[in-house]
Amino acid sequence: KRAEALLPKDTNSASGFRELAEYAVAFPKDRLAEAIRAVGKMRLNELKVICDNPFGITRRRDSDGSLMFFMHYRCVNNWYVGESRELLDTAYEGVLLDKLGFDEGRRIAENQVHWILGRNPYGVSTMEGVGSVCVPLHHHRYNALPGNPRGAVPGAVLNGITRAWPDHDRP
Numbered sequence: 744k745r746a747e748a749l750l751p752k753d754t755n756s757a758s759g760f761r762e763l764a765e766y767a768v769a770f771p772k773d774r775l776a777e778a779i780r781a782v783g784k785m786r787l788n789e790l791k792v793i794c795d796n797p798f799g800i801t802r803r804r805d806s807d808g809s810l811m812f813f814m815h816y817r818c819v820n821n822w823y824v825g826e827s828r829e830l831l832d833t834a835y836e837g838v839l840l841d842k843l844g845f846d847e848g849r850r851i852a853e854n855q856v857h858w859i860l861g862r863n864p865y866g867v868s869t870m871e872g873v874g875s876v877c878v879p880l881h882h883h884r885y886n887a888l889p890g891n892p893r894g895a896v897p898g899a900v901l902n903g904i905t906r907a908w909p910d911h912d913r914p
Contacts, residue, residue, distance in 0.1 A: 746775050750782070757786035764839035783843045786836065790851050794833070798863065799854030801833040813905055826903025827869055830855040859900060869901040 746766045749759035760782050767779040793801050793810065802810040813826070834855035840848025861868040861876065868874030871881070878901060879893065880886065886894025 746773075746779070750775065750778055754781075755785065757782050757789055760786040761836060761839065764836075764843055768839065768842045780843055783840055783845060787840050787845050787847060787851075790833065790836065790840075791847070794851055794854065798858055799851065800858045801829055801855065803829065826905050827859055827900050828903075830859055830903065831900075859903070863904065865904070867904075869903055871895050871899045871901075872897040 746763060749763050751758045763779045763782055767773065767776045767783075770776070790801070796802065796812075800812075802812055803814060805811050834852040837848040837850070837852030837855065841852065842848075859869050861874040865876075867876050867878060869878070871877055872895070877895070881894035881896070881899070881901070883894055885891055885896055888894075
């Protein structure tokens with residue numbers, strides 16, 4: 744019943760893709776599986792546009808509809824974190840697409856993970872302990888623990904590469 748309720752009424756919408764895909768992966772012979780695959784195809788087409796860049800990573804839409812890599816700070820109080828969450832959300836959708844039979848989903852997922860592990864303009868892995876270059880200092884309470892001045896937590900994934908301030912045109 745939940746899958747039926749989530750199926751978009753608009754045939755040009757990929758709304759509810761993630762939950763629908765999880766259902767279709769769990770129950771591939773269900774009568775709704777083909778309709779869910781159609782939603783998956785639409786989501787794949789959306790991701791192909793959003794990830795059409797040299798790194799193959801997800802971008803967000805700005806207020807004017809253009810695609811951007813890093814969220815804009817509209818003012819110094821507009822603090823944004825979560826770049827890695829955006830990338831890993833897209834990676835998860837890529838995995839689901841692959842499981843639904845869309846081979847391109849795997850490449851989309853891999854590109855998001857590659858960025859986090861260091862295939863980015865800085866060559867920095869944002870997952871602690873993975874790769875040859877990690878960030879020099881973590882910003883959280885663990886850097887106050889004796890014997891851990893960097894605050895490093897093995898396997899932790901940082902928020903990601905984000906803009907510094909509104910007036911800086913750099914991450």
